[in-house]
Amino acid sequence: MYSNQSSWEYYMIAAVGESLIDRIGDKDVVGGCAFNTALAASRLGAAVTFFGKVSKDQYGSMILEKMIDDGVLFDPELCNAEEPTLCSKVVLDDEGKAKYVFDYKNTAACTFTKAELSKSFANETDIDLVFFGSISLLMEPGCEEIMPAINSIDSRPKYFLDPNIRPSMVIDSEAYRLMIFSLVGGCDIVKASDEDIAFLFPDLPLEEAERRFASLCEWNLVVTRGAKGSTWYTKFFKVDCPAVKVDNLVDTIGCGDTFNAAIMEYLQTNNLIGQISELDKPTVERILEHASKAAALNCTKEGCDPPYRDEL
Template sequence: MITVVGESLIDLVGSAGERTFAALPGGSPANVAVGLARLGNQVTLATHLGDDTLGRLVREHLEHSGVRIRILPGAKEPTSLAIATLDTDGVADYDFRVAWDIHEPPVLDDSCRAVHTGSLATTLAPGADVLEAFLAAERARGAVTLSLDPNIRPSLLPSRTEVVARVERQVAMVDVVKVSTEDLRLLYPGEKDTEVARRWLASGPALVVVTRGGAGACAVTAAGEVRQPASRVDAVDTVGAGDAFTAGILDWLGQAGLLGGARRGQLAGLDRTALGDLLRTASVIAGITCTRQGAEPPTRTEVAA
């Protein structure tokens, strides 16, 4: 079983200059949970949802996909909202109406083998401080694989110096990091993504994956480094594509028996052949998601087809 911790929200998705928006369930951690569940994994999403119309829409979407929902103790806030405006290439620019004020982290079931988090949940105070302490405690306990996608949202963040410091602390606590080149350009302007990936790897993780949009992805472990081109698809939009890629990574690791604290050494030993297969699988999953409006990742049957 995999536990995902983080925000659930509604994406209002529309094209630049248009007045009509579609209300689609989203939130990076919620999207990852849906992606994992549709691939057949047992998934719990620890999150915040308001007791309102938007919250009910998100809840129905999650439950229909097979995600178990656990509401974290925290302030009584309405369900969060993200306004995604698409350019002519289907790339989204986001504006957020979001709060992340949780008071306690999740309590993990004994069957849990991995925890994934990231995005607003690990950067937006005060909830981010709760989650960071949780990651540190779980790293010390050593029972589960810890996964992070920083998924930087600059419109909601403090100074770049503060964000870099927080992200680097969290990267050093986890086993798997997935990050986009867009995120890395915000964190480290002018630096090569592969150089950052190697530096992050040396700070603690066993696996670092960098996604490059249409240019593909690369993965780095102590045992190897590989680059993989992107799947070629007729994209409708890119909403949720990175989250689908993350779900693909975690699903591949689960299928390979590499989730759980005791598997960390094997995870760090993934060679070029294994990394290439991991990236190809995740790329297909993300590519299918790009052919649909909103964050709608595929099932395992669709991936096989």
């Protein structure tokens, strides 16, 4: 593994999935759910490795430079793909909310195999939390390789899933829903936006859909609603957290990823990863407040540009 930092105080978070380039107007910005989450977690002080294919092209060089600059570990053997970097066109509405159009066919992002990922995981013996989700669960061939590879990790880490659904990439909605439902029961934390919930349960009112999904997730479900705040459902209680007010919002790119990262960083920093199923209400409240602050700061900058620890 490569990093510009020589040692880590904690065990490792693994972010598995895609890196890409977001085209915002005439500007190219490094992005991707797994990549953004790794970047944000590292900036907040977590020990994190990104596991995903990176192209040899000039955009791949941008991705590598970003990881080196921000202390994200990576496996050089996964960073030699001949295929070009995945690019997405970002369209912002009047409120700064982003929609994405992906040019993903025959790109490097998810060309990894189970064998490649498993070999890379084996070189990182202290993984205790794995993050995955988003479009990497849709793009072949990698989408079929992720779970077998993750399940091969000897340390038996906890799983954190963010579906981060991009409807424009979903060909068969019902098959996709069943796939997500099959995954969530085996995860230790699931984070979903209100838009994700609405897509998964199109015929149910949102609150009923959230509770239905929480039961499928065995009750460690975090739901985000942008300016309307967030909710963490557990088997024993529910915690609502208001959003942090953002007066100078630029866009929402990477806000959900930053929210994910802040949750994982808090768990790692406070040695709580092994106690995810036993978190008490005050702890959950603190985690949501921490994640909300981090996500709000990301909203004040263009693209995914998450805060550093001292900014919180």
